[in-house]
Amino acid sequence: MDIKDAIRTIPDHPKPGIMFRDVTTLLADAGAFRRTVDALVAPLAGAKIDKVAGIEARGFILGGAVAHQLSVGFLPVRKKGKLPFTTLAEDYELEYGTDTIEIHVDAAQPGEKVLIVDDLVATGGTAEAAVKLLRRAGADVVGCAFVVDLRDLGGAERLRALGVQVTALVEFAGH
Amino acid sequence: MDIKDAIRTIPDHPKPGIMFRDVTTLLADAGAFRRTVDALVAPLAGAKIDKVAGIEARGFILGGAVAHQLSVGFLPVRKKGKLPFTTLAEDYELEYGTDTIEIHVDAAQPGEKVLIVDDLVATGGTAEAAVKLLRRAGADVVGCAFVVDLRDLGGAERLRALGVQVTALVEFAGH
Secondary structure (H helix, E strand, O other), X not given: OOOOOOOEEEEOOOOOOOEXXXXXXXXXXXXXXXXXXXXXXXXXXXXXXXXXEEEOOHHHHHHHXXXXXXXXXXXXXXXXXXOOOOEEEEEEEOOOOEEEEEEEOOOXXXXXXXXXXXXXEOOOHHHHXXXXXXXXXXXXXXXXXXXXXXXXXXXXXXXXXXXXXXXXXXXXXXX | OOOOOOOEEEEOOXXXXXXXXXXXXXXXXXXXXXXXXXXXXXXXXXXXXXXXXXXXXXXXXXXXXXXXXXXXXXXXXXEOOOOOOOEEEEEEEOOOOEEEEEEEOOOOOXXXXXXXXXXXXXXXXXXXXXXXXXXXXXXXXXXEEEEEEEHHHOHHHHHHOOOOEEEEEEEEOOO
16 A cells, blocks of 8 residues: 555544544554655665654654664653653743653763654654754754655754754645 | 663652663663564564554554564554544553553454563553453454563563463563
């Protein structure tokens, strides 16, 4: 199955007017899942990558698979209060209010080349906060890889403006 | 590095007297991560597995890697209210009160052979609820694979009493 066709759209979720792009149907399909992982790493063939950073929670599934494919380590970017050791924290803006993500203070070593993975980029706020966190830890963020880009929300451009290479496998218009 | 040595212990987290077993240091180590995935699937060599079920949130990281290693699909077992499509839900007991996990109603097909993956088994309450959910969906739960077994809490035995094969790579005494 084509990667885009394997994504289920749920209208009016979580609220009216939102077309929710559900990747669980893609992950459940062995062939589509494997082709997705292959496609996420393809643009980075030949690049040195030391670690994959997955963004909680769906980015953990894809990031775990991508780290395994690349034979590198994995570091979790988590919602506030979920990590047990000393953390670095970064706030980012939501439609109403702010939220916070964290990494362990020793999650990345200075100079390590890190690839950020998540299922979807919308406004790019979470991924931008992840880039900032990893740079504060001294890491070199070599790219952000997403399955879905909601391109009208401008997240990919926002990340490219930070000097980060952005890969997205499929695009959807609208929210 | 040995798998057990790659796990960090954080004393008195999240509360006094608890020795928290932190697998993020294991996941960050490329060699230890790969050996962990290999060891999780080794007891199932030759068994037919159609899908891996990962338990939110750390089970997503390991489950994503295990599904990739086995070239099968992945299904998320999530906390209540996180899945966008129609769900099946199962309650389980906590020290105080109850919690609920969910799967999508179409996450597993009748007769599918499913391997449950999580980082750690303590009392086994969450994994038991996952077994029940998957069986309600008609799936055949072929096993539960964990990195850590807190053996004094009896979770592995509780799961074996359900007729499920349990694999755990390392054991720790106490809580």
